[in-house]
Amino acid sequence: PSWGDAAELLLLESLGTRRHVMAVSADGSGMRFISYGDGVVGSVALTDDASHMAFTYQTPDEPWDVFVSPTNGYAPSRVSDVHAGVPRPEMGRTRLVSWRSTEGFDIEGLLTYPVGYEEGERVPLILNVHGGPGGVFSQSFTGAPAAYMLQYFAQQGFAILRPNPRGSTGYGKDFRYANFQDWGYGDFRDLMSGVDHVIEIGVADPDRLLLMGWSYGGYMTSWAVTQTDRFVAASMGAGLPNLISMTTTTDIQDYLVGHMGIEFWEDYERYERHSAMYHIANVVTPTQVIHGAEDLRVPFTQGQEFYRALDRRGIPTEMIVYPRTPHGPREPKFVMDVSERILTWFLTHLDSEAVTAADGAR
Structure with missing residues (x-):
């Protein structure tokens, strides 16, 4: 999605059945997770200074909504409720x-x-x-x-x-x-x-x-x-x-x-x-x-x-x-x-x- 700064490239990558944002060092020295846990992160947009990101997040049981989080210290906060009021029948886990x-x-x-x-x-x-x-x-x-x-x-x-x-x-x-x-x-x-x-x-x-x-x-x-x-x-x-x-x-x-x-x-x-x-x-x-x-x-x-x-x-x-x-x-x-x-x-x-x-x- 972006260069975090001159030292890191931020990318969105599949990791098994999950998908997350990671930061890769420009000099190839290492990699760190920006987001983590179960589920799928997508549609990532970053602030100009790459200090915060907005993204969608979903799991097998919950449809996507929009979240925001700092890029240093993952703390997702939901900012939308797109599917509020949409009837949902019982689902298989x-x-x-x-x-x-x-x-x-x-x-x-x-x-x-x-x-x-x-x-x-x-x-x-x-x-x-x-x-x-x-x-x-x-x-x-x-x-x-x-x-x-x-x-x-x-x-x-x-x-x-x-x-x-x-x-x-x-x-x-x-x-x-x-x-x-x-x-x-x-x-x-x-x-x-x-x-x-x-x-x-x-x-x-x-x-x-x-x-x-x-x-x-x-x-x-x-x-x-x-x-x-x-x-x-x-x-x-x-x-x-x-x-x-x-x-x-x-x-x-x-x-x-x-x-x-x-x-x-x-x-x-x-x-x-x-x-x-x-x-x-x-x-x-x-x-x-x-x-x-x-x-x-x-x-x-x-x-x-x-x-x-x-x-x-x-x-x-x-x-x-x-x-x-x-x-x-x-x-x-x-x-x-x-x-x-x-x-x-x-x-x-x-x-x-x-x-x-x-x-x-x-």
Whole structure:
């Protein structure tokens, strides 16, 4: 956001699932926290002398408001009440969880419980994969509008696990680079070990596992259904199942080359090895495809390829196309529509007992 003075640069950075302001010495000698604790700091503005800052702050349970604090001696004071009087239904609580994956990787994630969850109850679990792959799930308000309405699913009796697998931002350079030339392998193990962890702690029902993700999360959704039959149903949002055709059609043409480390014509096998389309014969999971008609980042044809292949194989599928939509829904009616479409898809493919339970929670 600013130079604090000639000696320090102030920056806003993800630190695991949190986000805070830090001061980095200009000479590289050290770093100190300006803000700290759980939650997410954002939209930082500093006084001319950088002695005070205004910022937004939110947690999984509380929406953002504006705070002020000195930059030397963090003492946040709330100065707005933006959401006063806004009705808020009962919410499912969210907590930070962690587990050991393969190759010694320690993985964090955020687990949102169903509304009214009782200890020891096993419930359907949705694995939600973030985009990027350099994205990160942070401790932001879980009732905020988004393509995936977390509390909407929690109100219907679902738990939601949002892991930060290798390749995510906020865990250092080595972790960020750990999926280089390895899409679909180590990161997939991180995700599935997280699912196993939520089963082991007695929350997830192993027979009622669901999967959804957008962009790279959509890639991982397409990949997962070619690698495992553990999910009852899946929903791929703006996914990229074919890394070769993605490279030649996306508006960020160097993106996959950077991750694969080589041009596809120099090593077709490498791109094919990491593309769900080249493993399509393995899919048995009912898989929904969602895409924006005007998506240039992950072109519409990526979703079309996967949908056509699934349909030709006789796998239960449907494709939902949002008109005028780029790489993610923007129009409010479309944002509101996505989660309802996914919920309907999931309930259709869950066993009748699960459908009855979820219907009763509405």
